[in-house]
Amino acid sequence: MDGTSILSDFLTRLGVRHTGSYSDSRFRGMPFKTLFGFSRLLTAYGIANESLRLTDRNALACIPTPFIAQRTDGFVIVTDIRSDSSGQPSEVDYISYHQPFTAGFNDFISSSSGIVLRAFPDSSSSEPDYPAHHLQLLAARSKRWILALLTAFLLIFGIINSGVLTHLSLIMLLATDFAGLWVTFMLMQKTLSVSNHTADRVCGILQTHGCDTVLARKASTFFGIVSWSEVGMAYFAMSTLILLIFPQCTHYLALINGCCLPFTVWSIWYQRFRIHSWCTLCVVTQALLWLQFLCFFTGDWWTRIFPLLIELFLMIAAYGALLLAINRLDNFIKSRSGMPLN
Numbered sequence: 001m002d003g004t005s006i007l008s009d010f011l012t013r014l015g016v017r018h019t020g021s022y023s024d025s026r027f028r029g030m031p032f033k034t035l036f037g038f039s040r041l042l043t044a045y046g047i048a049n050e051s052l053r054l055t056d057r058n059a060l061a062c063i064p065t066p067f068i069a070q071r072t073d074g075f076v077i078v079t080d081i082r083s084d085s086s087g088q089p090s091e092v093d094y095i096s097y098h099q100p101f102t103a104g105f106n107d108f109i110s111s112s113s114g115i116v117l118r119a120f121p122d123s124s125s126s127e128p129d130y131p132a133h134h135l136q137l138l139a140a141r142s143k144r145w146i147l148a149l150l151t152a153f154l155l156i157f158g159i160i161n162s163g164v165l166t167h168l169s170l171i172m173l174l175a176t177d178f179a180g181l182w183v184t185f186m187l188m189q190k191t192l193s194v195s196n197h198t199a200d201r202v203c204g205i206l207q208t209h210g211c212d213t214v215l216a217r218k219a220s221t222f223f224g225i226v227s228w229s230e231v232g233m234a235y236f237a238m239s240t241l242i243l244l245i246f247p248q249c250t251h252y253l254a255l256i257n258g259c260c261l262p263f264t265v266w267s268i269w270y271q272r273f274r275i276h277s278w279c280t281l282c283v284v285t286q287a288l289l290w291l292q293f294l295c296f297f298t299g300d301w302w303t304r305i306f307p308l309l310i311e312l313f314l315m316i317a318a319y320g321a322l323l324l325a326i327n328r329l330d331n332f333i334k335s336r337s338g339m340p341l342n
Contacts, residue, residue: 004098006068007041010077011127013066013095014119016045018127019137033075035117038068042117046125054114061089061105068117069094071108078116081105158244169299170250173292174243180236180288187229187281191215192333199281206278214279219270226327228267232285234323235260239292242315251304252312254296256319257289264289 003009003020005027011018026044030037035051042049054060060069066079077095084090089105127133164170186199190211203211214220221227235256242249264286271278296302 006075006077006095006098007038009095009098010066010068010119011045013077013079014047014121014125016047016121016125016127017130017134018045019130019133021137022127022133035068035070035075035115038075038117042119045127046122048120048122050118050120052116052118054116057109057112057114058089060092060109060112060114060116063116063118067119070113070115072111072113076101155244162244162247164243164247167299169295169301170243170247172295173250173253173299174240176288176292176295177236177240177243180232180285181240183281183284183288184229184232184236187211187215187285188227188233188330190281191220191227191229192330202284203280206280206283210277211279211281213277214271214275214282217275219274226323227330228282230323230326230330234319234326238315238319238322246311249311249315251301252315254293254301255305255312256315257292257296258302260289261293 003012003018003024005024007027008018008020008023011023026041030041039049039051052063060078061081061083063078065081066077068075069078074096078092079095079100080093081089082091082093092103092105092108094101094103094108159165159174164174186196186202189196189199190203199211203209207213215227215229218224220229222231239253239256242253267282267286271282
């Protein structure tokens with residue numbers, strides 16, 4: 001099962017039944033990360049074990065893998081010790097901080113303390129209350145699948161029921177909304193310092209670290225109240241909902257889109273002439289807004305805006321409520337991680 005701690009990795013190598021979340025929690029609960037603590041945990045899993053102190057560190061080559069070894073940089077799991085053509089140990093494969101590494105045998109033992117922990121699992125070795133924990137894990141995974149299936153069902157039903165497929169401009173608008181949600185979601189991850197390799201690769205297209213430079217400026221927020229990534233996320237989310245639930249209000253979406261276009265001009269000017277840095281995700285977002293304008297214009301949605309009815313003001317109110325809800329969620333995440341709030 002999945003897990004990120006050395007205990008989970010070791011149990012996986014030993015072939016002992018366990019769940020990553022429970023094993024990781026048991027490891028985090030160790031008051032002191034010592035071999036004695038490891039030994040007690042293994043005993044709780046029904047695994048016989050022994051600690052050895054090797055006076056001759058070369059004797060590591062004689063110990064069957066896997067085993068835990070103590071080094072100057074912490075504990076590692078030795079998974080294999082290979083020998084050269086003459087039969088002398090030459091390389092050591094080991095796991096440290098959930099990552100596999102390979103080192104020369106002499107280099108490895110030079111940083112080793114000579115203290116190792118061996119484990120002897122049998123058929124009865126298992127995580128305490130494993131069936132219940134495994135069932136909880138399956139239930140947690142099924143919730144994600146159920147959520148994905150329900151979302152897909154509602155999305156497909158909304159697309160068919162709203163009549164979006166009957167008009168090319170509406171299809172293009174919905175596609176740009178989906179693209180906008182994806183881009184602004186990555187922007188929000190950047191503002192929350194959430195690691196996302198896809199976002200990092202996209203941001204590096206126009207300028208390396210350009211997104212980080214732009215998002216670090218005060219201008220990346222609206223008067224320090226909400227971030228522009230939150231504004232974009234709320235805009236594309238509301239546009240998607242209107243198209244799928246209230247397609248008769250699409251002409252008001254055209255008006256809201258037109259009100260956003262001056263911001264795109266200012267943003268490009270600011271990045272080009274004020275800070276001389278390009279945020280690729282920001283530029284893509286602005287390009288999507290202009291692409292939506294073309295969809296509204298070619299679809300003849302600008303001709304049915306007036307008179308302004310109560311539906312427009314209800315849409316604005318819903319957009320404001322969604323924006324503030326996203327902002328509250330962002331601030332909650334920031335408060336948990338110790339980041340400054342906006």
